[in-house]
Amino acid sequence: MVLKRFFVLSLVCVLFFTIGCASKDSGYHNYVPRDSGGNLESYLELVEKGYIDTATNNKVNVSLDSSNAAYSNIRRLINNGRPVVKDAVNIEQMLNYFNYSYVNDTDKALKIFTEVADCPWNDSNKLVQIGIKAKEFELDNEKPNNFVFLLDVSGSMGFDNKLPLMINAFKLLIDNLNDQDRISIVTYAAGDKVVLDGGFGFEKTRISAIVSDLTASGSTHGSKGIYKAYELAEKYFVEGGNNRVFLGTDGDFNVGITSIEGLKRFISQKRETGVYLTVLGFGEGNLKASTMDTLAQAGNGNYYYIDSILEAQKVFVxxxxxxxxxxxxxxxxxxxxxxxxVEKYRVIGYENKILTDEEFENEETDAGEIGAGHTTVCLIEIVLKENQAENPEIFKCTLRYKDPTTFISNEIVATCSEITEIPSNDFIFASGVAEFGLLLRDSEFKSNASYNNIIERIDKPEILTDAYRQEFLELVRKVRNGNQN
Structure with a gap:
């Protein structure tokens, strides 16, 4: 599959232009949340975890994945002057959004990186950073992909930031198809319709035309469309290949589903066939992030929120x-x-991804999926005991995962015995993202967190190494300046 490099260049150029033009006089820096009016958006409830005493339980287990929808959704809310509700602030997804300098030079799919340094928002504590870097792999051009696009064309999608954006986003993916890839397209509104049954990648012009002709109308019968999509995915299944359903929607399944739990069970059963689910959310006002996050987790997949064509280029190019x-x-x-x-500890984020010791040990536990080249970050705030031995082991991290093709289990172990006096640039940036999340949530654990502290720490060229990180700095400034009004 050949990537279109000019899309990457255009993405960087446009982001630099956007940031460069964001003068204080432009209004970009002034974030003043306005009344959300008829906002019907919903999110999974996130209840922050408190500190746990190691004398009671010195182990914490988390499910890891590549989902990063929370950050692009928060960006949309801030840029549109909307209030950022607490449950929209999923800190691990915010951390997942960015690239880090970790390099996986091993023969394993994943590699662990550890670091401990002072906690920037609480001088009394330390902050643990655990980075999981997935190995970079070239897409297999010899083995065809089998993709099903399941596209919501109901009336709720009839806005510029919904169906038109979704069409342009999927056309980016179509442009990158291999000739022998199989593509099916199912649309759903009041009913479902197969508009393409097993087309080939060399038919890019025809497939793009089919997608371009989609229009929005009717109510939403998401369950019927999902059944049909999985039926087509199984029809053209590629042994050992990449079999995946892409669901594009605002998540507003408002007709025909008596239970999201029932739909979740169906998708959970289908993941055992080797068909993965990628969920892409669009639009605002009635965004059902709660539904999309739930379905992605059930389908061995990840959830992305597309707020612009630039974000679509990030995901699909x-x-x-x-x-x-x-x-x-x-x-x-x-x-x-x-x-x-360590006297006590608190995991930052991962509110709905904590596992029991039994679930960690159980090979059948459904945990998260990580994509090639991705970095997943976990931050844990810790309180140290007094009068410690010199250079003792602080913690041990055990990572378990399965090969997605052979289902063979793998285990990697890393230990950490050092507290870094000068943290890495990745640590400084990741801690800034987490601190931003604590402030947006008005967390009871934010201690001395402040927007000014974030800006002071990360506003350095060696830390703002790409356009996405630079854009993050501008978001922090925008919220800070709005809060000062």
Whole structure:
């Protein structure tokens, strides 16, 4: 699959232009949330975890994946002057959005990186950063992909930032098809319709024309469309290949579904066939992030929120390998703290992804999937005990995952015994993202967090190494300046 490099260049150029033009006089910096009016958006409830005493339990287990929808959704809310509700602030997805300098030079699909340094918003504590870097893999041009586009064309999609944006986003993916890839397209509104049954990648012009002709009308019968999409995915199944359903929607399944749990069970059963689910959310006002996140987790997939054509280029062009190619299945990490060193700890984010010890040990536990080249980050705030031995082991991280093709389980272990006086640039940036999340949530654990502190730490060329990081800095400034009005 050949990536279109000019899309990447155009993405960077446009982001630099956007940031460069964001003068204080332009209004870009002034974030003043306005009344959300008839806002019907919904999110999964996120209840922050408090501190856990290591004398009670010195192990924490988390499910890891590549989902990053929260950050682009928060960006949309801020840029549109909308209030950012607490449950929209999924800190691990915010961290997942960015690239880090980790390099996986091993023969394993994943590699662990650890770091401990001062906690920027609480001088009394330390901050643990665990980075999981997936190996970069070239997309297999010899083995055809089998993709089904399941596209919501109901009346709720009839806005510029919904169906028209979705059409242009999927056309980017179509442009990158291999000649022998199989593509099916199912649309759904009041009913479902197969508009393309097993087309080939060399028919790019015809497939793009089919997508371009889609129009929005009617109510939403999402369940029927999903059944048909999986039926087509199984019809053209490629043994050992990449079999995937792409669901594009605002998540507003408002007709024909008596239970999201029932739909979740169906998708959970279908993941056992080797068909993955990628969920792409569009639009605002009635965005059902709660539904889309739930379905993605059930379908061995990930959830992305597309707020612009630039974000579509990130997902479908510059990071296409990570979007399409899963390298680690049922990925989970266990962090075991040394109770002689660590008094208590608190995981930042991961509110709905904490596993029990039994779930971590159980090979059948459904955990998250990680795409090629992706970095997943977990931050844990810790309180150290006094009078420690010199250079004791602080914690051990055990990572378990399955090969997505052979289903063979793998285990990697890393330990950390050092507290860094000068943190890495990746640590500084990731801690800034987490601090931003704590402030947006008005977390009870934010301590001395502030927008000014974030800006002061990360506003350096060696930290703002790409356009996405620079854009993050501008978002922080925008919220800060709005809060000062």
């Amino acid at each position: 510059s990071e296409l390998g990570g979007t399409l190619m899963t390298v680690a299945k049922d990925t989970k990490a266990q962090v075991e703290f040394n109770p002689e060193v």
